[in-house]
Amino acid sequence: MSGSMSRRQAIEAVTTYSVDTDGFSEPLAETFGRNVFTLSVMKSRLPKNVFTAVSATIDKGAPLDPTLADYVASAMKDWAIEKGASHYAHVFYPLTGFTAEKHDSFLEPDGTGASLAEFAGKTLLQGEPDASSFPNGGLRGTFEARGYTGWDVTSPAYISENPNGNTLCIPTIFISWTGEALDKKTPLLRSQQAMSKQAMRVLKLFGHSDVDTVVSFAGAEQEYFLVDRHFYFARPDLMTAGRTLFGAKPSKGQEFDDHYFGAIPDRVLAYMMELDRELFKQAIPAKTRHNEVAPGQFEIAPIFERANLAHDHQQLMMTTMKKVAERYGMVCLLHEKPFAGVNGSGKHVNFSLGNANQGNLLNPGDTPHENEQFLVFCAAIIRGVHKFGGLLRASIASASNDHRLGANEAPPAIISIFLGDQLMDVFDQIAKGGGATSSKESGVLELGVDTLPPLRADAGDRNRTSPFAFTGNRFEFRAPGSNQSIADPMIAINAMLAESLDHIATFLEKEVADGTEFNAAVQKVLEEIIVEHGTVVFNGNGYAQEWQDEAASRGLLNLRTTVEAISQYDEPDIKNVLSQYGILSNRELQARKDVVLEQYSLALLVEAKETVEIAKTMILPAANRFQGELAGTAAHLRAAGIETEHPALLTLTKNIKDLYAVLLGLEDFIDQFHGDTVEDEAQYALTNLIPAMSAVRAVADKLESIVADDLWPLPTYHEMLTIL
Numbered sequence: 087m088s089g090s091m092s093r094r095q096a097i098e099a100v101t102t103y104s105v106d107t108d109g110f111s112e113p114l115a116e117t118f119g120r121n122v123f124t125l126s127v128m129k130s131r132l133p134k135n136v137f138t139a140v141s142a143t144i145d146k147g148a149p150l151d152p153t154l155a156d157y158v159a160s161a162m163k164d165w166a167i168e169k170g171a172s173h174y175a176h177v178f179y180p181l182t183g184f185t186a187e188k189h190d191s192f193l194e195p196d197g198t199g200a201s202l203a204e205f206a207g208k209t210l211l212q213g214e215p216d217a218s219s220f221p222n223g224g225l226r227g228t229f230e231a232r233g234y235t236g237w238d239v240t241s242p243a244y245i246s247e248n249p250n251g252n253t254l255c256i257p258t259i260f261i262s263w264t265g266e267a268l269d270k271k272t273p274l275l276r277s278q279q280a281m282s283k284q285a286m287r288v289l290k291l292f293g294h295s296d297v298d299t300v301v302s303f304a305g306a307e308q309e310y311f312l313v314d315r316h317f318y319f320a321r322p323d324l325m326t327a328g329r330t331l332f333g334a335k336p337s338k339g340q341e342f343d344d345h346y347f348g349a350i351p352d353r354v355l356a357y358m359m360e361l362d363r364e365l366f367k368q369a370i371p372a373k374t375r376h377n378e379v380a381p382g383q384f385e386i387a388p389i390f391e392r393a394n395l396a397h398d399h400q401q402l403m404m405t406t407m408k409k410v411a412e413r414y415g416m417v418c419l420l421h422e423k424p425f426a427g428v429n430g431s432g433k434h435v436n437f438s439l440g441n442a443n444q445g446n447l448l449n450p451g452d453t454p455h456e457n458e459q460f461l462v463f464c465a466a467i468i469r470g471v472h473k474f475g476g477l478l479r480a481s482i483a484s485a486s487n488d489h490r491l492g493a494n495e496a497p498p499a500i501i502s503i504f505l506g507d508q509l510m511d512v513f514d515q516i517a518k519g520g521g522a523t524s525s526k527e528s529g530v531l532e533l534g535v536d537t538l539p540p541l542r543a544d545a546g547d548r549n550r551t552s553p554f555a556f557t558g559n560r561f562e563f564r565a566p567g568s569n570q571s572i573a574d575p576m577i578a579i580n581a582m583l584a585e586s587l588d589h590i591a592t593f594l595e596k597e598v599a600d601g602t603e604f605n606a607a608v609q610k611v612l613e614e615i616i617v618e619h620g621t622v623v624f625n626g627n628g629y630a631q632e633w634q635d636e637a638a639s640r641g642l643l644n645l646r647t648t649v650e651a652i653s654q655y656d657e658p659d660i661k662n663v664l665s666q667y668g669i670l671s672n673r674e675l676q677a678r679k680d681v682v683l684e685q686y687s688l689a690l691l692v693e694a695k696e697t698v699e700i701a702k703t704m705i706l707p708a709a710n711r712f713q714g715e716l717a718g719t720a721a722h723l724r725a726a727g728i729e730t731e732h733p734a735l736l737t738l739t740k741n742i743k744d745l746y747a748v749l750l751g752l753e754d755f756i757d758q759f760h761g762d763t764v765e766d767e768a769q770y771a772l773t774n775l776i777p778a779m780s781a782v783r784a785v786a787d788k789l790e791s792i793v794a795d796d797l798w799p800l801p802t803y804h805e806m807l808t809i810l
């Protein structure tokens with residue numbers, strides 16, 4: 087046996103695991119925000135004028151006078167040191183989608199042999215991590231490796247705890263010395279500003295002249311799997327690829343839906359409680375927790391926040407989920423498809439837009455047909471999803487998310503929009519001309535039991551198969567993957583909104599200038615949009631084959647793979663919308679495209695190599711041992727004149743031969759991996775590596791069902807998914 091734990095040992099270890107916690111003594115309410123340099127902390131520690139300036143930047147997007155940074159830095163340092171911090175870190179979000187940080191000590195020599203805690207304004211404002219090894223799509227050669235981090239005033243600093251000392255974390259952007267974005271945060275902030283500018287033009291037309299900003303809000307539902315760490319360490323594929331590359335389907339999978347919203351196992355619930363507590367310390371408003379569809383699958387959803395903050399919180403949430411799982415002897419899997427044939431994990435990005443004065447601009451009220459302002463914003467989204475479906479699809483492209491989109495589950499790769507009965511009806515009326523005159527009413531549910539208080543029915547039902555659905559007062563983009571940063575989808579949403587709202591504002595401004603009455607102009611633009619773009623609305627079953635055909639006839643894109651999806655970044659409309667609104671220059675976009683493709687090829691190459699390794703060093707040896715055993719049995723049977731041929735041995739031998747053959751095929755493809763460009767390499771991985779890996783897996787999974795169970799080296803699907 088190798089150094090790793092055997093499958094038998096893993097099962098022993100898991101089933102004897104018991105949760106060991108001392109319980110929590112601190113009330114939850116006191117925990118909330120304890121580790122965050124919040125507005126209220128700033129209010130109590132900053133001179134009044136400095137505080138006013140900082141809060142105007144956060145609330146209204148006003149620029150901050152850099153000379154004030156010294157005051158903030160000093161207060162931040164004192165607060166952090168009181169909280170036990172010895173170091174500070176600029177935290178940034180490189181193109182890999184992960185979170186990066188570089189730590190520096192507060193202590194500096196004071197020249198007399200002693201040291202002094204220092205943290206100047208300029209250190210808060212700007213850092214220079216070396217960080218030259220992050221993929222940057224050619225924006226920065228290692229020889230010209232300067233890259234800067236810059237303080238993001240709108241996302242509060244926080245303390246990250248470690249048993250050996252704490253760190254002050256400062257959310258930042260990350261740019262090259264030419265000023266080009268090397269991260270996901272810079273374009274997110276730019277897209278937010280672009281959307282705000284156009285949304286304010288529209289609001290002004292509706293008579294709201296007192297508007298400072300319009301913000302996009304995001305609430306991301308996060309799905310995840312938990313597996314016991316002993317199983318994890320007995321599965322090299324989970325360790326290197328984040329997903330199982332082998333594994334026969336269990337005889338009982340998720341068919342019964344008995345896990346969904348079922349009672350949460352104690353150990354998992356203990357994990358969830360500690361997770362909530364850790365998130366609360368960082369003022370991350372975790373709200374909902376429950377089992378998901380697949381066994382071993384769960385979900386956590388926070389209350390929505392400004393998209394920028396929601397992004398940073400979401401990143402920190404993923405890190406925290408993994409960290410806390412370790413304390414409970416488990417591993418948190420965020421891969422989009424850790425187990426083939428079992429439901430995958432997504433991250434539904436719910437979004438809306440609004441501000442302090444107008445509230446949520448996507449709130450239809452009870453009679454949406456009379457709510458012109460709502461209809462205009464809603465129409466902007468319909469138009470955006472139709473015009474920029476390709477951008478939305480590209481924003482969520484990755485090797486791992488391809489297992490969901492374009493495979494037979496989750497939302498399909500076709501980007502359509504679901505409006506629900508009530509809104510659909512209103513827009514149908516508008517499309518017919520002459521405006522909408524009624525809204526379907528929400529009802530009361532007839533329960534047939536007098537003692538039950540009446541329940542209200544929403545005016546529109548939900549559709550769980552739509553990638554982009556209206557859900558009452560927000561839209562839900564359901565296609566992002568569980569492991570992805572929400573930055574890219576939010577950038578795409580903000581960009582499409584900026585363009586649509588610009589179009590609408592320009593149209594209305596001109597009509598009004600030409601003497602059209604405002605309401606008539608609004609009706610005109612709504613009608614134009616729904617007639618031209620209504621084809622993107624689909625309220626039916628997105629999983630059905632008929633939809634694939636229907637979508638094709640409507641001219642909607644169906645981009646099943648990352649390679650196809652990412653080529654959307656070459657479309658002139660998409661390049662233009664991103665550069666025109668100052669979100670991403672053509673060079674920055676090209677860099678992003680290259681990084682996604684590079685990561686795609688790399689992920690598949692790693693999987694392919696791991697497939698070979700496991701097949702050769704774990705599966706074939708097990709199969710050969712069993713073959714030896716069977717050969718012995720067969721010889722005895724033959725000698726005793728009971729049987730001349732042993733059928734089980736024949737089947738096994740055939741499968742072993744098959745496995746050798748397909749393995750050779752895969753190894754050849756790995757050896758010949760090449761391409762003149764990143765596109766070529768990705769295309770090579772798609773057309774050669776994926777099918778060759780599937781071929782190996784198919785035979786190996788067959789072997790799993792015929793090799794003696796006590797010889798099989800890998801924990802099975804059933805074991806990993808149900809023993810928690």
Ligand code: ADP
Binds near residue numbers: 305307446559
């Ligand atoms: P469901 O599973 O039914 O979609 P959940 O309660 O699990 O609903 O998650 C809903 C998510 O939507 C939460 O993250 C919530 O904060 C977010 N959300 C609710 N209202 C808004 C809104 N106006 N804007 C953005 N996100 C919202």
Ligand code: MG
Binds near residue numbers: 307434562
């Ligand atoms: Mg949802």
